[in-house]
Amino acid sequence: MEFQTRDRHTIRAVDTTSLTIPSGQFISVLGPSGCGKSTLLRMIAGLTAPTSGSVEIGGEAVAGPSRKVGIAFQTPSLLEWYTVTENIALPARMGRRRVDKRDVERRVEELLTIVNLTALGGKYPSELSGGMRQRVAIARSLITDPAVILMDEPFGALDAITREHMHDELLAIWRQSGATVLFITHDIAEAVYLSDRIVVMSPRPGRIVADVANELPRPRGTATRSLPEFTRLTSELRVHINH
Numbered sequence: 001m002e003f004q005t006r007d008r009h010t011i012r013a014v015d016t017t018s019l020t021i022p023s024g025q026f027i028s029v030l031g032p033s034g035c036g037k038s039t040l041l042r043m044i045a046g047l048t049a050p051t052s053g054s055v056e057i058g059g060e061a062v063a064g065p066s067r068k069v070g071i072a073f074q075t076p077s078l079l080e081w082y083t084v085t086e087n088i089a090l091p092a093r094m095g096r097r098r099v100d101k102r103d104v105e106r107r108v109e110e111l112l113t114i115v116n117l118t119a120l121g122g123k124y125p126s127e128l129s130g131g132m133r134q135r136v137a138i139a140r141s142l143i144t145d146p147a148v149i150l151m152d153e154p155f156g157a158l159d160a161i162t163r164e165h166m167h168d169e170l171l172a173i174w175r176q177s178g179a180t181v182l183f184i185t186h187d188i189a190e191a192v193y194l195s196d197r198i199v200v201m202s203p204r205p206g207r208i209v210a211d212v213a214n215e216l217p218r219p220r221g222t223a224t225r226s227l228p229e230f231t232r233l234t235s236e237l238r239v240h241i242n243h
């Protein structure tokens, strides 16, 4: 993926990359700032067309955004004139398929509970903290029960306790839905706690320099973080990142 800058230079954001993700896998992407992680996610989401190469989901070429793909962006882009509930429901109300209003409302309530924002459905984004806004965006990414969930550092603005709560909620959603999750993070321990597999990208132009399987037992929980394998994997990834 190459971008043209304003002064007519070409920036190669993502170098030749080949990645096959089995259906239902939880994969994390680690890499330094500016290495092309968000660009990779936007290409998978159909928001940015690669300058060469292609993206396929379930054997079909990605040509644009789809309801089957839920996205939580790096900066939660909420509509300020919509309430929390309306923001979360938005992706379910778009597109041609008719959806039952009550089904959407019920699902919004469930998601509000999951992200610990019960009773805040009527608030407007300007009344929320940064972490709350981020959790609204996470709930919104899940409203269509997507088969593919793309998350770009979704827990960056959360405090440690809320973050750990969200890890377990995300794993529960993933287990129940059978969705494929691609999760971008700077946090090695977070990647190890969550994933089946972790890929490490090089500095720009990003390419995949390591592809590491994570066989830590599931379900994961507090005890996972004190397993020797947890520490070993974390150190292994740190070596790849610093290379």
Ligand SMILES: Nc1ncnc2c1ncn2[C@@H]1O[C@H](COP(=O)(O)OP(=O)(O)OP(=O)(O)O)[C@@H](O)[C@H]1O
Pocket: 003, 004, 005, 011, 012, 013, 031, 032, 033, 034, 035, 036, 037, 038, 039, 040, 074, 204
């Ligand atoms: N629309 C664009 N036009 C020009 N350059 C872009 C555009 N989008 C991204 N880039 C450049 O591509 C490179 C990769 O950006 P990207 O946002 O994918 O990085 P990232 O790995 O997500 O970084 P971070 O961890 O800081 O979020 C950067 O050098 C960035 O400046």
Ligand SMILES: [Mg+2]
Pocket: 037, 038, 039, 074, 152
């Ligand atoms: Mg990014």
